[in-house]
Amino acid sequence: MATTKKQVTHEQEQELVTEDMSFMEGMEGMGLEGIKENQAVSYLSLVQPDSAAESEENPAGTWRNSASNKNYGNMIRVIPLDFRTIWNEREADPPFRSVGRYDPHSIPVETRMPPKGKRGFPKMVNPETGNEIQELFIYAVILPDFPEDGVLYFNPTVGSMRTCKAWNTQIASQIIAGKQAPIFGYSWNLIAELAPNPQQPSKQITRFTKVIRDTICSKDIFVDHIKPQLDTVKRNTLQITASSESEE
Numbered sequence: 001m002a003t004t005k006k007q008v009t010h011e012q013e014q015e016l017v018t019e020d021m022s023f024m025e026g027m028e029g030m031g032l033e034g035i036k037e038n039q040a041v042s043y044l045s046l047v048q049p050d051s052a053a054e055s056e057e058n059p060a061g062t063w064r065n066s067a068s069n070k071n072y073g074n075m076i077r078v079i080p081l082d083f084r085t086i087w088n089e090r091e092a093d094p095p096f097r098s099v100g101r102y103d104p105h106s107i108p109v110e111t112r113m114p115p116k117g118k119r120g121f122p123k124m125v126n127p128e129t130g131n132e133i134q135e136l137f138i139y140a141v142i143l144p145d146f147p148e149d150g151v152l153y154f155n156p157t158v159g160s161m162r163t164c165k166a167w168n169t170q171i172a173s174q175i176i177a178g179k180q181a182p183i184f185g186y187s188w189n190l191i192a193e194l195a196p197n198p199q200q201p202s203k204q205i206t207r208f209t210k211v212i213r214d215t216i217c218s219k220d221i222f223v224d225h226i227k228p229q230l231d232t233v234k235r236n237t238l239q240i241t242a243s244s245e246s247e248e
Helices: 010-016 032-037 158-172 219-239
Strands: 044-046 064-067 071-073 075-089 098-102 109-114 123-125 132-140 152-155 186-196 205-218
Touching: 044 152, 044 205, 071 075, 075 219, 132 158, 132 219, 158 186, 158 205
Parallel strands: none
Antiparallel strands: 044 064, 064 071, 075 098, 075 132, 075 186, 109 123, 123 132, 132 152, 186 205
């Protein structure tokens, strides 16, 4: 006669772990760091016109979750958790994807001036690959309206750096209870817009163009979604290296 596998209900599972689990006290999540750090990295990216990411669900000029393909529209509310300045290496040819990220001054670079008679700025180049090195930023953020989406990383390209620098100044100047606020003290609305492409005037690109301060971070968001991430998010920001996902 065939045996029937006994089903254990959720309530019965809870009874099994209420006997005496004090021997595991203080070990919450222990050993899971490696698993968490090797999970797919989610980027908060901008959907560019004519890019692989653009679709009916992800129109150009909007924010997108690179891991889930979730679209957030042209304005997204974020709380920053961490920030780094990086050297970003990108391909010399279209679609100009990121192929490496480094700590500033951690690799040798050559400074190349614009061709004689042409306007422009000096460029840093990786002498081993010939690729341009750009000094950019990486932000680790959570979305207080979508906390279930976890930590996302925003790696803006050159076109958004002016707005990012203005945002950094605002973040650093915030005060809570008479003291300088932590980086996660406030939420911020990030606005994306389509703008003329300086390299191809007949086309458009998506840029992060405006930031508006929103509300102070709530206790619930801090306790449930920020505090548990603070130890690992700094390591993860530093460990982000080559990736094709960024603002593009």
